[in-house]
Amino acid sequence: xxxxxxxxxxxxxxxxxxxxxxxxxxxxxxxxxxxxxxxxxxxxxxxxxxxxxxxxxxxxxxxxxxxxxxxxxxxxxxxxxxxxxxxxxxxxxxxxxxxxxxxxxxxxxxxxxxxxxxxxxxxxxxxxxxxxxxxxxxxxxxxxxxxxxxxxxxxxxxxxxxxxxxxxxxxxxxxxxxxxxxxxxxxxxxxxxxxxxxxxxxxxxxxxxxxxxxxxxxxxxxxxxxxxxxxxxxxxxxxxxxxxxxxxxxxxxxxxxxxxxxxxxxxxxxxxxxxxxxxxxxxxxxxxxxxxxxxxxxxxxxxxxxxxxxxxxxxxxxxxxxxxxxxxxxxxxxxxxxxxxxxxxxxxxxxxxxxxxxxxxxxxxxxxxxxxxxxxxxxxxxxxxxxxxxxxxxxxxxxxxxxxxxxxxxxxxxxxxxxxxxxxxxxxxxxxxxxxxxxxxxxxxxxxxxxxxxxxxxxxxxxxxxxxxxxxxxxxxxxxxxxxxxxxxxxxxxxxxxxxxxxxxxxxxxxxxxxxxxxxxxxxxxxxxxxxxxxxxxxxxxxxxxxxxxxxxxxxxxxxxxxxxxxxxxxxxxxxxxxxxxxxxxxxxxxxxxxxxxxxxxxxxxxxxxxxxxxxxxxxxxxxxxxxxxxxxxxxxxxxxxxxxxxxxxxxxxxxxxxxxxxxxxxxxxxxxxxxxxxxxxxxxxxxxxxxxxxxxxxxxxxxxxxxxxxxxxxxxxxxxxxxxxxxxxxxxxxxxxxxxxxxxxxxxxxxxxxxxxxxxxxxxxxxxxxxxxxxxxxxxxxxxxxxxxxxxxxxxxxxxxxxxxxxxxxxxxxxxxxxxxxxxxxxxxxxxxxxxxxxxxxxxxxxxxxxxxxxxxxxxxxxxxxxxxxxxxxxxxxxxxxxxxxxxxxxxxxxxxx
Numbered sequence: 051x052x053x054x055x056x057x058x059x060x061x062x063x064x065x066x067x068x069x070x071x072x073x074x075x076x077x078x079x080x081x082x083x084x085x086x087x088x089x090x091x092x093x094x095x096x097x098x099x100x101x102x103x104x105x106x107x108x109x110x111x112x113x114x115x116x117x118x119x120x121x122x123x124x125x126x127x128x129x130x131x132x133x134x135x136x137x138x139x140x141x142x143x144x145x146x147x148x149x150x151x152x153x154x155x156x157x158x159x160x161x162x163x164x165x166x167x168x169x170x171x172x173x174x175x176x177x178x179x180x181x182x183x184x185x186x187x188x189x190x191x192x193x194x195x196x197x198x199x200x201x202x203x204x205x206x207x208x209x210x211x212x213x214x215x216x217x218x219x220x221x222x223x224x225x226x227x228x229x230x231x232x233x234x235x236x237x238x239x240x241x242x243x244x245x246x247x248x249x250x251x252x253x254x255x256x257x258x259x260x261x262x263x264x265x266x267x268x269x270x271x272x273x274x275x276x277x278x279x280x281x282x283x284x285x286x287x288x289x290x291x292x293x294x295x296x297x298x299x300x301x302x303x304x305x306x307x308x309x310x311x312x313x314x315x316x317x318x319x320x321x322x323x324x325x326x327x328x329x330x331x332x333x334x335x336x337x338x339x340x341x342x343x344x345x346x347x348x349x350x351x352x353x354x355x356x357x358x359x360x361x362x363x364x365x366x367x368x369x370x371x372x373x374x375x376x377x378x379x380x381x382x383x384x385x386x387x388x389x390x391x392x393x394x395x396x397x398x399x400x401x402x403x404x405x406x407x408x409x410x411x412x413x414x415x416x417x418x419x420x421x422x423x424x425x426x427x428x429x430x431x432x433x434x435x436x437x438x439x440x441x442x443x444x445x446x447x448x449x450x451x452x453x454x455x456x457x458x459x460x461x462x463x464x465x466x467x468x469x470x471x472x473x474x475x476x477x478x479x480x481x482x483x484x485x486x487x488x489x490x491x492x493x494x495x496x497x498x499x500x501x502x503x504x505x506x507x508x509x510x511x512x513x514x515x516x517x518x519x520x521x522x523x524x525x526x527x528x529x530x531x532x533x534x535x536x537x538x539x540x541x542x543x544x545x546x547x548x549x550x551x552x553x554x555x556x557x558x559x560x561x562x563x564x565x566x567x568x569x570x571x572x573x574x575x576x577x578x579x580x581x582x583x584x585x586x587x588x589x590x591x592x593x594x595x596x597x598x599x600x601x602x603x604x605x606x607x608x609x610x611x612x613x614x615x616x617x618x619x620x621x622x623x624x625x626x627x628x629x630x631x632x633x634x635x636x637x638x639x640x641x642x643x644x645x646x647x648x649x650x651x652x653x654x655x656x657x658x659x660x661x662x663x664x665x666x667x668x669x670x671x672x673x674x675x676x677x678x679x680x681x682x683x684x685x686x687x688x689x690x691x692x693x694x695x696x697x698x699x700x701x702x703x704x705x706x707x708x709x710x711x712x713x714x715x716x717x718x719x720x721x722x723x724x725x726x727x728x729x730x731x732x733x734x735x736x737x738x739x740x741x742x743x744x745x746x747x748x749x750x751x752x753x754x755x756x757x758x759x760x761x762x763x764x765x766x767x768x769x770x771x772x773x774x775x776x777x778x779x780x781x782x783x784x785x786x787x788x789x790x791x792x793x794x795x796x797x798x799x800x801x802x803x804x805x806x807x808x809x810x811x812x813x814x815x816x817x818x819x820x821x822x823x824x825x826x827x828x829x830x831x832x833x834x835x836x837x838x839x840x841x842x843x844x845x846x847x848x849x850x851x852x853x854x855x856x857x858x859x860x861x862x863x864x865x866x867x868x869x870x871x872x873x874x875x876x877x878x879x880x881x882x883x884x885x886x887x888x889x890x891x892x893x894x895x896x897x898x899x900x901x902x903x904x905x906x907x908x909x910x911x912x913x914x915x916x917x918x919x920x921x922x923x924x925x926x927x928x929x930x931x932x933x934x935x936x937x938x939x940x941x942x943x944x945x946x947x948x949x
Contacts (some may be wrong), residue, residue: 060779126180127196154294159194168294171697174233175252176200176292177221215256215284215307217263220300249300256305266303282822283308303431404502407482411499415440418498427476427482427505440501445479447471456486460499469506470900481506523597525575526582534596534604538656541608542649544580548609553616554664555605557585557623560675562601565638567789576633581640584626604663606688607865613680616646619676643670644678652681696752698734699745703758707733710765711932714941715784715903715925718917723945725782725816727925728766729932730758750788759791760800767808767815770934774814778942784816786848798837805841812842818869820848832862839864846903850891867897872906872926879911892919 082303114130158166159182167181181197227243230250234241243250245260262279266286284305291300401408407424411417420435428443435442448470459466467485474480484503488496504831521533541552559581566574578601585603586595594606605623610616623642630637631913645666653659664682673679702708708730715725732740749755763785770783791797805812817838823831835845846867870891874884888904895902904916907926916924930941 067073070095082736088331090651094649114782125195126198129599155182155924156194156196158182158294159184162189171220171224171293171299172233174230174237175225176233176237176605177218180294184526215254215305217250217254217256217258217395218300218302219246219263220252220291221249223249252300258303260307263303263637267301281759282691300638366891368559372829373917391649396821401750402551406502406504409435409440409501411440411501413499415499416657417442417601426472427503428472434475443472443474444677445471445473447479459605461484462490464490464496465844471505472503481510511869525595526579528582528586529594530595531598532595532600534606535656537608538606538659539595540655541606542552542659543651544608550609550696551612551780552649553607553610554621554647554649554659554663555607555616555621555623555678556598556647556660556667557603558643558667559601560641560643560671560673562640567793569636570640577638580631580633581627585623586620588626604660613648616648616680620644620646624678633828641676643667643675645670645681646678647681695740695745697747697749700754702732702734703754703761705735708758709733709934710769711764711934712769712938713901713925713932714930714945715923716929716945717923718913718921722944723781724923725784726770726938726942727784727786727818728762730762730771731932750790753790754795755788755790759786759788760804762786764804764807767804767810768812771808771810773935773942774810774872778939780811780814780943782814782816784818786818788885789823790821790898792819792831792834797834801838801843802841804853813844816846816867818846818848821850835864865898867903868903869903869905870921873914875904875912875926876908880908885915888916889919892921 053539054708070745084883116125120126154170155166155168158168163184165183167179170180174179175199178198180331182194183197184194185192205666222243231241232254233507239253240251245251246263251263256279258279266288276283278284285308286303286305289304290298291302292298298351346887361827372427373698399419404421404423407427408421409417409424410419416439417435417437420430420432424435425431430442435644454469456466465485465487467483469481471479471481472486482503482505484501487500489498489500490496521530521536522528523530538554544550545552553894562574562577565577576644582595582597582603585605589605589607591594592608594604594608596604596606598604605619607616607619610619623644630639645663645668646665647653647659647666649659652662662681667680670677672680709732710728711731712728713724714723715727716722717724730742732739732742732745746755749758766783766785770781774780787797801815801817838845844866845864846869847865848869849871850868866892870888874891877884879885880886901922903923904912904921905925907913907916907924907928909928912926913924913928930938933941
């Protein structure tokens, strides 16, 4: 809704309503006049009838009067009340206006006692403009007369006044559908109840589609809306409609036709366009010419200003360049001065903070200045040094020729450097590296000498230490292999020149590994140190005793004379080592295996001489040790064989060349197989089965016994579980543990994992350890065995009686079984000592509640003897050699019948 229409709606509509009200008041005044001028008798009769409550008489009297008022003034209701305001008569004209719902206007008149007016909603939704006037006489209120006019008639007048279309809507909650539809048909209006969802159209001057009405209502309170109906443009607005009591009962839509105004605007715009286009073109041409002239004058002025500016800029640039040159000169001079100052400060810092000693002298070697490093190195303070001659530090280790050569170089070249020995203030003589530079002027005249020196004491010490580390063994302080090689080459060169004889002794301790395993590496190191002292004391000072590694030593006898002299030296060495070594823990005896190679008889090179001495030493070991042997060419065959065997052994595990054979253990009481011992075998691809005595010590020596031992344990567990699954009776599987395996970390975890992987119950696994293992670090041994015992496996002592004589450890260890070594069983029937030892072991085992097993039973006589002594179990060739798994399974099945 535009402003003009809103103005009409806001001002003219209330004005029309006020005029209608005034009209009603006019009618009321006429009615009052008519009432006053009525026949006095009529009034008196009416009052008498009223006071007497004679309704019949009152109706007869009032009827003609109501008809006259209705015809003349349009009175719709006429009723009286008694003194108590009780309605006793009501005359009205419902066929024209219907009846109201609230009668709000009447109630207002009753309360105020004055004429009241208001808009009231009828039962069919029509509005009535109603005015109520009280009727009084000298005794008080007699009744009321009402004047009514339909609001739709007023709205038609408003439509004519403000020129808008109207649509009046009432909310359906205030209407009854049936009454409304009958009333609309009576008034000959559209009675479409479903046209709108929430409201009913009571009166409309323009038929609007439901969608248009809904669109207008949706923007109520948000301003008007333009839309088009039947080629006409309308502007719509919404006014809330309230009845006399103030209750909002509907809305009124006002629509203003904008078609003609828009056409007029368009026509006006066309006229204006036709008029203004030529005028505008003319004005544009005039402005263009004026602006063009002004622009030309401005461009001319601008060009003049640009030329003047360029001249000023050129002059200014010239002045700036001159100023910049002067500034650059000043900056360069300043920078040069700063650089010189920085150089001086840097030189002073370098001079003072240099780690090398610096001194400046005059041409006569008088000291002029020194730095802090000079004081630190020499011990002389600056006050003590300045003014003194450099002779103050002379050590007297150099002769005059040395100093004369130094001065000759300074005079000739202006420079000298070299190593010199000087003396500190404390009197200590030390080496230093000295550089002297002659400082000369432009004429070449020497003005000063600059000396720079560094203390070489630590460097000399470090070099000596490095030389010692490179050529001496850190444990024994003996020469190592590198120094031995140098001295051996020198000795062999001397022999070749003079025709003498040199000998190389390769020495290896017998069973030193057992010492380390039994008493620990710390004890072994002390033994090696004591052994080194005895070896060094057994030879001449001109001879060399060297440590080659671990328990291997070498003795180089230079210019020994003859072979007998070598033998005498060997005798002295063996005699020196015959005495026991007392190292605080216990006394220990040491024996040696010595191999001797002679130059030039056995080799022409140092490498060959060392190798041949090693071969001779290996031969001495194979002969039982504790002896010396000279090298002979026939000894060289064994060593290559050993290397080949070692190489093949290192690849045997990954090539799956190892296998297990199984030897039964027989219960002497039942005669059945109750256990089995897993024994390692090596199936060499070329040599076939290799003797365990040949390769198992080598496995120990090269350290492969640990992975191979783990393979044996896992394979034995898997095989035992397979036998049980195949229907064999459960048997205890005995597996040997080496010393290296027992000492490795996580042994219990490894055994537990093997049992879990194979599915074998722990009670069917037995681990065999030797006495020598048990007495090494007893506390650690107890811990490991208890961890194994916790798993539920059995522990047995193998080769019992061949180790240490102390048996006190048995009561501390979770041992289940002891095994008598085969060396005692072999001569049990012929050697009383072996029989006594065997009987003692059986008795000891039973007293400690241990089972006793005898190994190496090969004859019936041995079997019967052991049975008579109460031995629990036996194993040996008498029953069966170690067998492959398939053959053992057959034997185990047969054992069920007894042996």
